[in-house]
Amino acid sequence: MDSQAISLVRSSFKSIVAEEGGPERLARTFYSLLFARSPETREFFPAAMDVQRDRLFTAIAYVVERLDETDEILEYLAQLGRDHRKYGVTDEHYQAVGNSMIEAFELFGGAEMWTDEVDSAWRNALAVISAAMMDAANAEDGPPAWSATVIETRTAIRGVAIVRLQLDQPMDYRPGQYVSVQVGARPRMWRYLSPANPPDGSGIIEFHIRQVTGGWVSPAMVTQTTVGDIWVIGSPIGGLGIPENTKDLLMIASGTGVAPLRAQILELIRRGNTRKVHLFYSGAHPCDLYDLPHLWALAERHPWLTIVPVSEDDTNPWWHTETEPLSPIGMPKRMTGKVGKVVTSFGNWAGCDIQVVGNESVVNSTKFRLRAVGIDAATVRSDPTY
Ligand SMILES: Cc1cc2nc3c(=O)[nH]c(=O)nc-3n(C[C@H](O)[C@H](O)[C@H](O)COP(=O)(O)OP(=O)(O)OC[C@H]3O[C@@H](n4cnc5c(N)ncnc54)[C@H](O)[C@@H]3O)c2cc1C
Structure with a gap:
């Protein structure tokens, strides 16, 4: 045109x-x-x-x-x-x-x-x-949709479920991409979810799902899913993923937005990565960082990976009574504030490949902060947020 x-x-x-x-x-x-x-x-x-x-x-x-x-x-x-x-x-x-x-x-x-x-x-x-x-x-000659059987479902924190499914045939998605999903309880109401694991040939796919208050589908996914349920999954979409170049990676996630970045980190481990990867993992409250213990365990084994936990509020909501886990020795402690502000307080990240994943307000405010320290907006990748 x-x-x-x-x-x-x-x-x-x-x-x-x-x-x-x-x-x-x-x-x-x-x-x-x-x-x-x-x-x-x-x-x-x-x-x-x-x-x-x-x-x-x-x-x-x-x-x-x-x-x-x-x-x-x-x-x-x-x-x-x-x-x-x-x-x-x-x-x-x-x-x-x-x-x-x-x-x-x-x-x-x-x-x-x-x-x-x-x-x-x-x-x-x-x-x-x-x-x-x-x-x-x-x-395209691949299947128009995949049928997937729920093999495990567990609560990460109140309102967030981790659901693992067995696909009827392997799906060749790029770690970082997302897929549309339909559950039996909500026919024809497709919603996008991002696989939290890379494809490994086993056909197992993992989703991290947050229950949106008043939402049509996510409450059913989080509270009504049981082992044996059948979900239907569409073809992979999205521009996020490990770039072809050799730049260091800056990853910024909010809440379940960590899923597509975690999938990339697991893939980088599989490929024997050595480039530096910084993941700023943020949430409203400290307890929203439900995947921290797993990510810390990865960072302990892979020195190229740095995890920086960030929460907007320094305290947890009343219903979360568990003690906050301590950062392992030598790893960054949790910081408090808006994630964009925290990220830019570390430097300007020039020369890094940058991905931001989360809700619209986090993505927009983080991009704004990055632009303010001189980062070219074109180098910051994000998927549509709707
Ligand atoms: C590219 C992409 C990847 C995604 N990956 C994931 C994922 O891995 N895990 C996950 O849990 N969700 C993910 N989502 C969000 C998911 O697709 C749904 O939008 C979300 O679960 C809400 O669906 P719902 O049917 O419950 O709410 P809807 O019935 O669609 O919406 C109900 C109301 O809630 C508002 N709303 C919708 N989503 C949100 C939100 N996230 N926060 C606050 N208000 C909202 C709507 O504007 C509307 O007013 C992703 C979305 C996109 C675009």
């Missing part, structure tokens, strides 16, 4: 986002048109569409923002296309989605905003997006 078309797509999308209730109304219009024109697509989606509408909008915003990062966005769309095979979507469905999207934009924008130039720029963008997704989906 040329820069003129990209800028038209961006500016028209921005004006929709700026309208009061714009994203919600646009998404409602889009889904109504899609389900009216292609009723069979309704069964791809859950009965309650509220979260789905948010997700659609966040996904469009993510792509629109990166339309000029050609290689990255094409790779992301290819991954998304491979993942969408789990729904059984066909090329006709992509066509129907594109048409309904254009119609929704047109209805929403009105003649003043939806000019011929804007129309043509969006048609062009949607054609690029659907071609990238369809081509990758059609070229």
Whole structure:
């Protein structure tokens, strides 16, 4: 796409986002048109569409923002296309989605905003997006989805479960990537989770799941999962992972965001790594750092690995009565504060490959702090947070 078309797509999308209730109304219009024109697509989606509408909008915003990062966005769309095979979507469905999207934009924008130039720029963008997704989906010969049996579930701390599953066939994901997951108790409500272990040929996959208060799916995953349950898992997605270069690695995690970084550390151990790896492992309270004993044990055996525990609050909530474990001799003690501030107090990390994983507020505030000490934002990697 040329820069003129990209800028038209961006500016028209921005004006929709700026309208009061714009994203919600646009998404409602889009889904109504899609389900009216292609009723069979309704069964791809859950009965309650509220979260789905948010997700659609966040996904469009993510792509629109990166339309000029050609290689990255094409790779992301290819991954998304491979993942969408789990729904059984066909090329006709992509066509129907594109048409309904254009119609929704047109209805929403009105003649003043939806000019011929804007129309043509969006048609062009949607054609690029659907071609990238369809081509990758059609070229893929792996399974559209994996069936996985729960073999172990345990509580790490209140509200966080560690669930291990046996896949029906090994999955070749890159440590650091994430997958979409559907549990029996919440049909058609796919949620992303990041494997906390690298693939090792055994087909065992581990997830660390935090129960989000008021959430549709995570409370069921955390409190209702039992051994023998069957989960369905889509194709791997995401740009995080061990970089090809030999730079030292700075990893910043908040809460269960440690999972994809832990998977990379385990893979680095398997590869006989020697480059330096600093993991800043943060949480709201000291007890949120549930994986510390395991990470410390790894750091004791591998001197290239440094773990810095960080919590925003110095004390635990009332319900956590266990004594806080002490840092092993010679290892950094837990620090208190926002993780971005703590990380930048150590230096500016120039020359490192940087990955940040966690909720939106932690990722954004940490990136802001890193930029403030002169780190080029383009060298800081993170996945979409939605
Ligand atoms: C790339 C990626 C990887 C992820 N990996 C993991 C993982 O390894 N482990 C894990 O536990 N979760 C992970 N998540 C989050 C997970 O996919 C779900 O979004 C989360 O479990 C909430 O789902 P839900 O159905 O319970 O809540 P929903 O029903 O989707 O949302 C209910 C409400 O809670 C809000 N909400 C959603 N998520 C959060 C949150 N994290 N914090 C605060 N409020 C929230 C929503 O905005 C909404 O208002 C990941 C998300 C992404 C995008």
